[in-house]
Amino acid sequence: MEKGFHEIYEKYSTDLYSFIIKLCGNEQLAKDIMQDTMLRAFTHFDQYNGKCNIKTWLCTIAKNVYFDHLRKSESRNTSLDTAENAAVDSFEQSLTDSDTAIRIHHLLHELDEPYRKVLLLRIFAELKFSDIGSVFGKSENWAGVTYYRGKQKLIELMKKEGLL
Structure with a gap:
């Protein structure tokens, strides 16, 4: 083995x-x-x-x-403390704003589940929709539709941030 x-x-x-x-x-x-x-x-x-x-x-x-x-x-x-978290988040955000790729990565992580996970599996792991469906215990069609909807939501976020 x-x-x-x-x-x-x-x-x-x-x-x-x-x-x-x-x-x-x-x-x-x-x-x-x-x-x-x-x-x-x-x-x-x-x-x-x-x-x-x-x-x-x-x-x-x-x-x-x-x-x-x-x-x-x-x-x-x-x-x-919540204020401490806000200060750290603000500082970290200011460090990443200069790099568009990192900003998009952060936007991706703002997506609700399962959109974020499906996009990550499709884009970064390059899994087929059938494999993504298997990961979630769903159909290939579900994975494709969820990917499309997640992509649309990401595009909306990118437009709001001025990245498109």
């Missing part, structure tokens, strides 16, 4: 890391999520049923690890 998993790691690690870095936008966090993802995949490899391709399965695990991290992070941050 180790040899087979090593081959999977070699084949998909670059794409998976690229997906994770685009998902979270933080290199150190992406490394942590990558490590946790591969550990989960290795320990649960016997549960892979082959209904989707390995890349889709790994991206699903990575997405779940990332959202687990966000939930844990949010619960730790609830004790911070």
Whole structure:
């Protein structure tokens, strides 16, 4: 099993890391999520049923690890003072306004679910609509419609920000 998993790691690690870095936008966090993802995949490899391709399965695990991290992070941050959070957010926003690509990335993260996740999986992980549907337990058609609607919402946000 180790040899087979090593081959999977070699084949998909670059794409998976690229997906994770685009998902979270933080290199150190992406490394942590990558490590946790591969550990989960290795320990649960016997549960892979082959209904989707390995890349889709790994991206699903990575997405779940990332959202687990966000939930844990949010619960730790609830004790911070709201004014302090606003000051930090304002400072961080002023640092990123100069770069349009980063601004668009932030707008993408402002989208409601499932639009954000579907756009990330389609654009950055380059998954097919059928694979995206599998990740969510939905149909290929649902994934395509959700992608289209999410893209329209992102375009609206970009227009409001003067990026289009």
